[in-house]
Amino acid sequence: MSIKLRKGTAADAAACGTIRYKAFKTVCTAHRFLPDFPSAEVAKGALPGLLGRAGFYSVVAELDSRVVGSHFLDERSRINGGWR
Secondary structure, eight states: OOEEEOOOOGHHHHHHHHHHHHHHHHHHHHHHOOOOOOOOOOHHHHHHHTTTTTTTEEEEEEETTTTEEEEEETTTSSSSOOOO
């Protein structure tokens, strides 16, 4: 059993969206904030744009061929050193 990291694709939107919703809801609930996303469907709907958009880098973690995590980086900002 090992975790595999790979670039995210549009096919990962549903799994990543569900994980994203649950993670943000857990943090928001713990701190008594309103959730960032009202439902898993809304979180899922936001991901295809990130997964296929130039300037965003996505990493998906798989365990036994099942998506268990993801991360998205916006490469368009100054912090990456590419801004002039």
